[in-house]
Amino acid sequence: MSTNKKFQNEVSGLSRRQVLAAGGAAIGAGAVSSIPFADALAAERILQLGSASLGSTGYVIVETLSAIINKYSKPKLRTSSMSTGGGAENMALLGEGFIDFGQTTSADWHPALNGLKPYKKPVQAYQMFSYMVWTPVPIVRADSGIKSIADFAGKRISTGSSGGSATRLWKTLLDAAGVLDKVEFVTTGGWRGTYDAFRQNSIDITSAILTTGKPSPLVTELESSIKLRTIDVPSDLLEAARKKNPGVLTYELTPEKWPTVTKATMVPAYAGILAAHPRVDEATAYNMTKTIYDKIKKAKKVPKLLENVHLGFATKYLMKDIPVHPGAARYFKEKGAWRDELTIARL
Numbered sequence: 001m002s003t004n005k006k007f008q009n010e011v012s013g014l015s016r017r018q019v020l021a022a023g024g025a026a027i028g029a030g031a032v033s034s035i036p037f038a039d040a041l042a043a044e045r046i047l048q049l050g051s052a053s054l055g056s057t058g059y060v061i062v063e064t065l066s067a068i069i070n071k072y073s074k075p076k077l078r079t080s081s082m083s084t085g086g087g088a089e090n091m092a093l094l095g096e097g098f099i100d101f102g103q104t105t106s107a108d109w110h111p112a113l114n115g116l117k118p119y120k121k122p123v124q125a126y127q128m129f130s131y132m133v134w135t136p137v138p139i140v141r142a143d144s145g146i147k148s149i150a151d152f153a154g155k156r157i158s159t160g161s162s163g164g165s166a167t168r169l170w171k172t173l174l175d176a177a178g179v180l181d182k183v184e185f186v187t188t189g190g191w192r193g194t195y196d197a198f199r200q201n202s203i204d205i206t207s208a209i210l211t212t213g214k215p216s217p218l219v220t221e222l223e224s225s226i227k228l229r230t231i232d233v234p235s236d237l238l239e240a241a242r243k244k245n246p247g248v249l250t251y252e253l254t255p256e257k258w259p260t261v262t263k264a265t266m267v268p269a270y271a272g273i274l275a276a277h278p279r280v281d282e283a284t285a286y287n288m289t290k291t292i293y294d295k296i297k298k299a300k301k302v303p304k305l306l307e308n309v310h311l312g313f314a315t316k317y318l319m320k321d322i323p324v325h326p327g328a329a330r331y332f333k334e335k336g337a338w339r340d341e342l343t344i345a346r347l
Contacts, residue, residue, distance in 0.1 A: 173248075
């Protein structure tokens, strides 16, 4: 079975299983029904938020945002955050109508909206706000013989869950490099499983997930037992990947933020963007956005992960060719954080 077909099958089965397990109450209240959205809210409908794999940075961020909404929203909104495979799977869940909002990355939108593999048909979704930049930097053991992307041929690589955005980005990069069909992608349940496999020498290459250039807790934990070395990604390869997927970004990684790198270097990146299903009405999206940005300071117990949830970052990485939900747009216009080059969706 091909990797794409395997992922597509996993998305289809996993989405239903996880929604039933993590959001049974919401489904009972009409989460996948055809009743009008406003009427569902009146019946205290629970909004489903898709996050990422357990323990990942995306999981923690969405869990925190969900808690803020539940505690401070007026009128009261009820939300439930569910663990998923990540941004690529969340796009599939949005397309199937199983979730109302989902953590995605800039690299997920182009294939999803255009119905490219692994998606069976185009997904319709609107941008809400951006809150993070992840840099999935390729890493190997310091004593590894792998020195370049070309050396990936014949090697085992794992980039988190098959439904995650890092996997999407790295398949794009390796395809652009002409070695995608020469590597073995090893599937794990998420980043912890991936790093455990790396410790056990079950894989040769993985990615260090950094949040705005800083190592995530799982990377810090990995470095406590293994000395790592990064693999440079040539600028022409980054540009070639961007042509295949405009959501592939670049980020300058410096030793000041992560001492494992010896000099400032450009690395592949993608922005974290919350996506909304088209059925979400303007009032709900406005209430949700306002609650998050007005009350975020009350959730600074995890500052490294939430430091970019502020108005100066909210629209910075939104993509100008993809509509923004009118509820979110209204709030950002009120706060002077709107970018005029962005477009607003028509519900």
